[in-house]
Amino acid sequence: MKTLSRRAALAADPAIGAGNVLATVIAHGADLDGPGLTFDTAVDHFPAEHPLTLGELDDRVQARTAWLRAHGIGRRDVVAVWATEAADVVLSFLALTRVGAIPALLNGKMAPAIAEEYIRRLRVTGVLADAAHRDLLHEAPILAEPKELGTGNPADAPEHYRHHQDDPVVITHTSGTTGVPKAVLHSHKTLYAALKHLLTMPQAQGTGRILNALPIPHTATVLMVNQVLGNRAEMLLLSSQDAPTVLRQIERWKPEGVYGFAVTWAGLAREDLSKHDLDSVRMWFNTGDCAHEPHIRKLVAVGSRETVGREGRVKVKGSHFIDGLGSSEMGHNGFHITHTIDSDHYGRCIGRPYQFAEAAVLDADGNELPAGQVGLLGFRSPSVSPGYWNDSVNTYKFRLNGWFLTGDLAYADDTGHYFHLDRIPDAVAGFDGPQLFTSMSEERILAALPEVLDCTVVIVQEDGKFLTDVLLELVPEADPALDRSAQIHQAVGDEVAATIRRISAIGEDDVPVTVTGKVRKVALRQERLAGVTS
Missing domain, CATH: 3.30.300.30 (ANL, C-terminal domain)
Incomplete structure (x- = not known):
């Protein structure tokens, strides 16, 4: 099946969602010898950076599925995953969703006391914690280290759990700027809504071979795993997102696209990029906080991209940088704007909403404000999280007049472009x-x-x-x-x-x-x- 028709078939599948992409792609006839995922550490008997084929990836997930079922984990069990390595987190997520459990992914850098309290609030069935983290937990029920799950027999794996579109499939968390992070729930439907839309669009330049420098337990990485599986693309997932690691892997692995947070671009901008071979990069994709102009300018000056003119497709110097604003709650970047070496539309412009989303600038009562007036940023999309796990107070606190409040202050101009000014707790700004x-x-x-x-x-x-x-x-x-x-x-x-x-x-x-x-x-x-x- 050709790539275009295969992507269209996935988009049209009424049963596909964030909890079953791997199995659905295989069911639609994807080549088992085609690309699966690549991790920067060993996966069972495969060495680090071995490009797992789709079949090998499925086999390793099935092994973990068998282990989970043998240990009594199944439908609606909440299982926290606290680990550093990308393979431990991603493979555990894929296996837990196969048995109908709800993986709760924790960042490995979370302080132990905060992690313990966060896990307590989740009311988990158990915890998968790697060797570096399991001894930091004193009260949480430890199931095993994530690597132990790879010892299961794939032949014993149960049939894939059949998800309803409203089923919970993953819990990720906010950054925790004010204390214990909020537990963001996503359903089978919400976390795939944006990807389903993107499958109906032409595949973007720079998305055939991706370096994932996003935090691994973040919603954004779950999205990327499902996106590359659907696109039949290649992706190397990095367990560490510091600038030297990212630069080294760009030079070694030659990605077309690099995905990350603003902190990664700030780190790269500190380096002398002229000393590194970055020619393979066509596109940098930012999510989370929008990026700063000087950091973007340094990145679009390197790499290359294709343009179309009278002479057809031509490769030119300088890459794309796709900026925007996203969060775990939004389920996908809500806005997008593309920068090149010739860009002049900065000033914290986050662009326009994606076609699947709506945005508005609101007053305190939820009324929409006119262009040029600063207010609360409201967002509406099928990708928005249903709410915070075990936390109805905050779930409804951030809803106003049918909008999800992102926690940001913004304004829109007459052309429909949005500009980000600040996070609400960090600003001094009212309507007077x-x-x-x-x-x-x-x-x-x-x-x-x-x-x-x-x-x-x-x-x-x-x-x-x-x-x-x-x-x-x-x-x-x-x-x-x-x-x-x-x-x-x-x-x-x-x-x-x-x-x-x-x-x-x-x-x-x-x-x-x-x-x-x-x-x-x-x-x-x-x-x-x-x-x-x-």
Whole structure:
């Protein structure tokens, strides 16, 4: 079956969803010797970076399915997976959904005390924890290490659980910027809704061979696994997403597309990319927080892409960067905008919503605001999570007048493009009064001062006044003692400039971040209110 007709057949299959893509692709006649998945560590008897065929991948999942059934795991059992290696997380997810269980995927960097509390709130049947994590848990019921599941006999695997479209298939978590992360539930239908739409579209340039530098337990990686299986593409999944690892794997593995979070692009932008062979990359895809202009510009200057003109398809210098805004709750990037070396549409523009989604800027009562007016970002899509597991309070707290509230402040222009200003907890902004945005201020500082590699802006309130601290990570050759206040005041605008009390040069590791690399501004605000400053 040709690729186009096979993708169309998958899109038209009423039973397909996030819990059965591997089995459905095989049922539709995909070549078992074709691409499955590639992991950066060993999988059972296969060495690291062995490209598992579709048949080999299915066999290894069936082995784990047999182990789970033999140990009494089945329909609606919630099983937490706390591990570092990509293979442990992804293969456990695929096997657990086959028996109708609900995998709850935890980031390996989560602090043990927070992980224990998070698992307790899930009310799990058991936990699959690797050797590095199982001894960190004192009360959670440990089932096994994920690798043990590979000892099952594939021939003993039960028949694939038949999912209803509303069945829960995975629980992922938010970044936890304010404490214990929220447990985001996705159903068989919601987590495949965007992919089903994409299957009806031409396959995008750069999606034939993908390097996955997304956090492995994140919703985005679950999406990517299902996307590449449906597209019959190749993908190498990285257990670590630090810049040196990503650069090394780009040079060795020669991907066409690289998928990651904003923190990965910031890390790559710190490197001298001219010293690396990045010619294979046609496309960088960002999800989560939108990326900063200087980081994007450095990435689109390398790699190559194809353009179509009078002379047909021509390969030109410089890659694509697809930016947007996404979250675990949104189920897929909600917005998209494409940058090239010639782009000039920055300013934290996140583009337009995907065709399967709707967006609006809302006031506090859920009324839609006109173009140019700042408000709450509302999102509506079949991909949106049904809610937070065991947490009805937060599930309904983030719903307003039929919209899911993303937690962001934004505005739209007259052309329907959306612009991201800040996360609500990090800004000082109402419908009246001061308009102080930390993310937009960071964007403007980075664009105005080339010697700034990265920037963090924090606003605190003391004695009834708003005070802003600016933390600058500088290029190695920059003078940290140089007074940059005039440039920064001009960049951020008068309203923010009037609140700046301190501008500091910091090191790369001086800013607290979450397990997915987001800056924990709540922790920085607490430090500054307590008088602890860099």
